[in-house]
Amino acid sequence: MQAGNLVLLLVALGAVFYFFGWRRSYAVSAPLGGVRHLHSLPGYYASLAAVWCVLPALALLGLWLIIDDAVIRTNLMASLPSSIQPANEVDYNLLLNQIRNVAGGALNPAFVPAEVVAAAEQLVAMQARNQQMMSIAFVSIAVLGGVWGWSRVQPRLRARQQVESVMKWMLMGSATVAILTTLGIVLSVLFESIRFFQKVSPVEFLFGLQWSPQIALRADQVGATGAFGAVPLFAGTLLISFIAMCVAVPVGLMSAIYLAEYAHRNVRAWAKPILEILAGVPTVVYGFFAALTVAPAIRGFGESMGLTVASESALAAGLVMGIMIIPFISSLADDVITAVPRAMRDGSLALGATQSETIKRVVIPAALPGIMGGILLAVSRAIGETMIVVMAAGLAANLTANPLEAVTTITVQIVTLLVGDQEFDSAKTLAAFALGLMLFIVTLGLNVIALKIVKKYREQYE
Amino acid sequence: MSKTTEQVRKSLKARYSSEKRFRAFGITAVAFGLLAVVVLFTDIISKGTSAFVETYIQLEIHWDPEELGIDDPTDPDQINVADYDALIKAALRERFPEVEGRLDRRALYQLVSSGAGFKLRDQLAANLDLLGTTQTQWLLADDDVDIFIKADVEDRQSKRLPEVARPWVEALERDGQTDIQWNASFFSHGDSREPEQAGVWAAVTGSFFTMLVTLALAFPIGVAAAVYLEEFAPKNRFTDFIEVNINNLAAVPSIIFGLLGLAIFINLFGLPRSVPLVGGLVLTLMTLPTIIISARASIKSVPPSIREAALGMGASRMQMVMHHVLPLAMPGMLTGAIIGMAQALGETAPLLMIGMVAFIVDIPGGPLDASTVLPVQIYLWADSPEASFVALTSAAIMVLLAFLITMNTLAVLLRKRLERRW
Numbered sequence: 001m002q003a004g005n006l007v008l009l010l011v012a013l014g015a016v017f018y019f020f021g022w023r024r025s026y027a028v029s030a031p032l033g034g035v036r037h038l039h040s041l042p043g044y045y046a047s048l049a050a051v052w053c054v055l056p057a058l059a060l061l062g063l064w065l066i067i068d069d070a071v072i073r074t075n076l077m078a079s080l081p082s083s084i085q086p087a088n089e090v091d092y093n094l095l096l097n098q099i100r101n102v103a104g105g106a107l108n109p110a111f112v113p114a115e116v117v118a119a120a121e122q123l124v125a126m127q128a129r130n131q132q133m134m135s136i137a138f139v140s141i142a143v144l145g146g147v148w149g150w151s152r153v154q155p156r157l158r159a160r161q162q163v164e165s166v167m168k169w170m171l172m173g174s175a176t177v178a179i180l181t182t183l184g185i186v187l188s189v190l191f192e193s194i195r196f197f198q199k200v201s202p203v204e205f206l207f208g209l210q211w212s213p214q215i216a217l218r219a220d221q222v223g224a225t226g227a228f229g230a231v232p233l234f235a236g237t238l239l240i241s242f243i244a245m246c247v248a249v250p251v252g253l254m255s256a257i258y259l260a261e262y263a264h265r266n267v268r269a270w271a272k273p274i275l276e277i278l279a280g281v282p283t284v285v286y287g288f289f290a291a292l293t294v295a296p297a298i299r300g301f302g303e304s305m306g307l308t309v310a311s312e313s314a315l316a317a318g319l320v321m322g323i324m325i326i327p328f329i330s331s332l333a334d335d336v337i338t339a340v341p342r343a344m345r346d347g348s349l350a351l352g353a354t355q356s357e358t359i360k361r362v363v364i365p366a367a368l369p370g371i372m373g374g375i376l377l378a379v380s381r382a383i384g385e386t387m388i389v390v391m392a393a394g395l396a397a398n399l400t401a402n403p404l405e406a407v408t409t410i411t412v413q414i415v416t417l418l419v420g421d422q423e424f425d426s427a428k429t430l431a432a433f434a435l436g437l438m439l440f441i442v443t444l445g446l447n448v449i450a451l452k453i454v455k456k457y458r459e460q461y462e
Numbered sequence: 463m464s465k466t467t468e469q470v471r472k473s474l475k476a477r478y479s480s481e482k483r484f485r486a487f488g489i490t491a492v493a494f495g496l497l498a499v500v501v502l503f504t505d506i507i508s509k510g511t512s513a514f515v516e517t518y519i520q521l522e523i524h525w526d527p528e529e530l531g532i533d534d535p536t537d538p539d540q541i542n543v544a545d546y547d548a549l550i551k552a553a554l555r556e557r558f559p560e561v562e563g564r565l566d567r568r569a570l571y572q573l574v575s576s577g578a579g580f581k582l583r584d585q586l587a588a589n590l591d592l593l594g595t596t597q598t599q600w601l602l603a604d605d606d607v608d609i610f611i612k613a614d615v616e617d618r619q620s621k622r623l624p625e626v627a628r629p630w631v632e633a634l635e636r637d638g639q640t641d642i643q644w645n646a647s648f649f650s651h652g653d654s655r656e657p658e659q660a661g662v663w664a665a666v667t668g669s670f671f672t673m674l675v676t677l678a679l680a681f682p683i684g685v686a687a688a689v690y691l692e693e694f695a696p697k698n699r700f701t702d703f704i705e706v707n708i709n710n711l712a713a714v715p716s717i718i719f720g721l722l723g724l725a726i727f728i729n730l731f732g733l734p735r736s737v738p739l740v741g742g743l744v745l746t747l748m749t750l751p752t753i754i755i756s757a758r759a760s761i762k763s764v765p766p767s768i769r770e771a772a773l774g775m776g777a778s779r780m781q782m783v784m785h786h787v788l789p790l791a792m793p794g795m796l797t798g799a800i801i802g803m804a805q806a807l808g809e810t811a812p813l814l815m816i817g818m819v820a821f822i823v824d825i826p827g828g829p830l831d832a833s834t835v836l837p838v839q840i841y842l843w844a845d846s847p848e849a850s851f852v853a854l855t856s857a858a859i860m861v862l863l864a865f866l867i868t869m870n871t872l873a874v875l876l877r878k879r880l881e882r883r884w
Binding site for chain 1: 539
């Protein structure tokens with residue numbers, strides 16, 4: 001049976017043992033004079049029986065699925081006749097793939113040696129046997145566990161404590177998913193990056209000025225190794241983020257100040273949600289808007305002024321990214337501005353300062369750490385933003401500071417290198433993971449600093 | 463008057479004008495933001511509305527068994543493979559007998575969409591009596607004709623329809639043989655290379671299955687994690703570490719989650735590419751921090767007196783949480799979950815990494831079928847060179863935004879209706 005069906009079966013079995021646990025708890029309490037003589041409510045005994053049925057079986061299934069592939073592979077390869085035993089690792093993988101393809105029907109058996117066909121048949125048989133054994137083991141563990149749990153139902157059994165401790169462990173397990181995710185991210189980008197840096201030196205990657213990650217069709221082709229100097233990508237990312245910040249910081253900050261300090265309550269009640277719509281629009285929509293509306297408009301305008309503008313200019317992508325980030329900055333700034341105590345404003349106004357002087361000399365300096373934290377978070381957003389730049393920025397790695405030219409960014413290159421079929425040994429594919437590592441480190445650094453600043457600031461006024 | 467008062471009075475004018483300037487900056491900033499919203503939406507709506515209707519051409523179809531190559535109408539195979547395009551070509555030749563020459567004829571045949579034959583096939587399969595009769599039919603027009611017809615008369619020069627075909631289309635239009643009808647196929651078809659036949663339904667179902675996986679995983683895990691952190695976790699290094707992780711994950715760029723999915727789920731665990739299951743797993747990890755953070759906030763908002771009352775009546779901590787805190791915090795948690803889901807629904811970048819960019823024609827039937835999702839479909843269409851795909855892309859964006867607006871409205875309503883103020 002398939003793993004999915006087994007899980008469904010397990011749910012049914014769990015329900016059955018819940019029912020029997022329930023029945024037994026009533027049965028064992030009847031001679032004593034009713035359920036009030038049990039240690040726990042009947043539901044806890046029932047749950048305990050179900051837990052004993054479900055959890056061990058699930059654990060077994062998980063373990064089985066992790067190791068069965070490797071066991072089958074080792075057994076299969078060991079049983080091959082010596083005439084086709086592979087000599088090295090590359091041959092080993094090739095042969096294994098061949099056998100798998102024949103077994104899966106993707107490769108016509110007529111095209112491969114008879115030994116391989118035999119091995120494929122053996123593989124199919126082994127897989128069928130494996131499935132069978134797995135199903136049998138799974139169901140018997142589930143039933144045995146259930147029966148054990150059921151047989152333990154006794155009036156003195158502390159069922160509630162046991163069920164609750166299982167639940168508590170499950171809650172804790174859910175909380176650790178966050179740690180596992182971080183670990184998964186770090187390990188996945190780190191391992192592939194290490195493999196990349198074995199092929200390309202980190203110095204070249206970090207300081208090289210040439211980025212052209214083509215893979216060669218022939219080994220002796222000119223520039224076969226490709227060039228992996230990521231400086232143009234870093235520069236492009238920074239350029240676009242800088243343009244975005246030039247739009248988002250003044251607009252976001254000023255609108256937050258206006259809405260918090262000047263605007264009538266009704267205006268605020270309308271304008272704030274409308275501005276926040278911008279935060280809810282998917283980035284792919286911004287990408288479309290940038291590529292099909294803003295970029296041609298900028299190009300047309302630039303050309304009417306006699307400037308040459310690339311059709312995928314950094315300006316278009318940066319501008320639209322800035323619009324995307326406006327609500328992010330304005331809502332963070334709004335939080336910190338409204339957190340500045342009323343008394344500070346009143347003090348300044350009472351001394352005769354105008355409202356704008358109060359804002360500029362008192363409120364903003366007081367809110368500055370929080371605002372800086374917000375801006376740093378926004379920068380990290382801009383650096384990691386993908387769809388806008390994929391759709392509106394270029395692919396060519398130009399090292400330029402001219403916003404009218406096309407530049408490319410880290411995220412664009414990750415997408416270009418990884419979309420489509422890949423081979424996991426080429427430096428080209430691995431380069432995407434090295435770029436991902438850089439992106440992760442930079443955004444993580446920015447976030448940690450920003451969160452620290454924001455937290456410190458909050459403590460100041462609370 | 464003292465010297466200071468004099469000085470202050472002199473500076474007043476400058477100070478007041480600076481005040482005015484500052485205020486004007488503020489108004490400009492707010493106006494810029496609002497303008498961006500308006501421009502964005504009008505741009506998309508003005509580009510997209512035309513894709514909700516499409517052009518049909520009226521032709522006299524003569525159901526000629528010979529032309530179709532059917533000699534035995536009872537044989538379903540023959541009905542299936544019959545040459546329906548020949549019927550359409552014959553009808554076009556009949557309508558425009560003056561068209562001669564191979565190249566012109568080919569241009570003529572291209573007036574009608576290449577998918578129109580399937581409509582005829584379905585009709586014939588449903589009603590075999592049609593064979594040998596003549597019938598007026600509305601057939602789907604090609605996208606070039608569609609754009610030409612929809613355009614204003616003065617704009618038509620710039621459209622892509624071949625020069626030679628323009629008088630024919632204009633003749634059809636004059637005789638009332640063109641019609642603009644509701645584009646039903648947009649909501650029932652998958653992707654297609656032909657813009658007039660492409661639809662969002664495959665992407666919508668793909669999104670649905672992806673969201674289903676995400677919701678089924680992210681909501682229980684997120685709530686459980688929030689409950690643990692708020693109600694059970696001891697104050698120690700481990701708990702702090704979890705919190706730091708959650709806060710940082712909330713700000714990790716989404717594309718990094720795509721790299722994680724590619725390296726762990728696909729390469730390490732060997733799960734298939736392009737399936738909603740893997741997409742859902744990746745989006746789960748991505749939305750978990752959002753859900754955990756909002757769930758914690760709503761658990762925090764349940765007053766301690768409720769907890770104390772439950773504990774005082776003899777409930778265990780777990781009973782207190784399950785019977786009292788969770789039900790009271792549920793509306794807030796649901797609101798957070800809906801907002802997290804809306805975020806996940808609009809996400810594109812991580813799904814590109816795990817291969818959900820495939821060209822999907824068939825409607826996926828479950829979370830293990832290769833599929834694409836709505837935002838990725840938008841990305842794919844936005845990259846297509848044909849002009850008609852611009853309208854389709856905008857229309858797909860409108861569909862996506864409609865879903866997002868519905869979800870967010872739902873969240874707001876839920877918060878208003880159910881959230882309790884203590």
